Amino acid sequence: MLQGPPGTGKTTVARLLADQFNASLRVTTATAEWSTYDMVGGLRPTETGALLPVLGEVAQASLECARIIRQELQDPQPKAFQARWLLVDELNRADIDKSVGPLYTVLSSISGDYLEATPLNLWYETGERAEIWIPSRFRLLATMNDVDTSFVNAISQGLTRRFQFIFLGVPTSETEINNEVDAAFATAYKWLVEQYAASLTIDAEEDLKSGIFVDARTKLVQLLRILREPIAIGGWPLGTAQIVDVWRSLLLAIPNATENSLSVVDTLDVVFADRIVPQMGDLDDDQLREFETRLKSDDINMLTSASAIHHLRNTRATQ
DSSP, rough: EEEEEETTHHHHHHHHHHHTTTTTEEEEEETTOOOOHHEEEEEEEOTTSOOEEEEOOOHHHHHHHHHHHHHHHHHSOOOOOOOEEEETTTGGSSSSHHTTTTTHHHTOOOOOOHHHHEEEOTTTTGGGGGEOOOTTTOEEEEEEEOGGGOOOOOOHHHHHHTSSSEOOOOOOOOOHHHHHHHHHHHHHHHHHHHHHHHGGOHHHHHHHHTTTHHHHHHHHHHHHHHHSSTTOOOOOOOOOOHHHHHHHHHHHHHHHHHTEEEEEEEHHHHHHHHHHHHHHGSOOOHHHHHHHHHHHHTTOOOOOHHHHHHHHHHHHHHH
């Protein structure tokens, strides 16, 4: 279970983990409507009124994994993959314990002997198809957002012990934040090259370190320190993915900003107000008020973003 705030790379880490173990990855996203039908399977009505057995995500991925293993055993030639894994993104948006259902017992161990003695019962199938054995090479990965608490569900203690939890947080030290901002810029710049290479007029290395983006980089580092470590009210763990998004928007906005005589820092202020402030909707009033005050200060002077936070506070107050 990869746990942490949005934008910290949980899904990316899951994909990298599968790559390192030479496993293909089946990816799905949980929703509030999920039940055992989605995880294990069930009966689906057809156009003729009949009921058709349908495998759930875990059952389907396990079967695909078993087929890959069988092919490897039958043909010793090197294969593209040695297993098939399942990644359930945003697992805690579902009522997890209800969705897991009969998987609860199977998830108790990854021992081959245990899995051989504990098949998954498919109540909606008949005969030899009524049970499926989970291969010991199979893994169930999941991501869990622990910030948007208004939209997620808790996990019981019994189910929690069946997962290895790995927390992916955000950098908080100045050195880490500086490295993060630079890496985010490189990612955004690479995207810009791939999408708009024909009209590219920006030099990534030069413009970030000594050119037009130096002040914006400094300001972005200041903003992250304020957001993640505000005084007395607890930080807001804004993820790296959001920083990449800011850089992308800023890179795209530079030509128009130049035509309208806006500085890069002024443009950053507009971009931050447009891309980041709307994501603050789940913060409490004390946090919003603190952020608004800090952004208005002389050393930060992000007045457009501060005004956007003020508008967000007023909008919530009238609801």
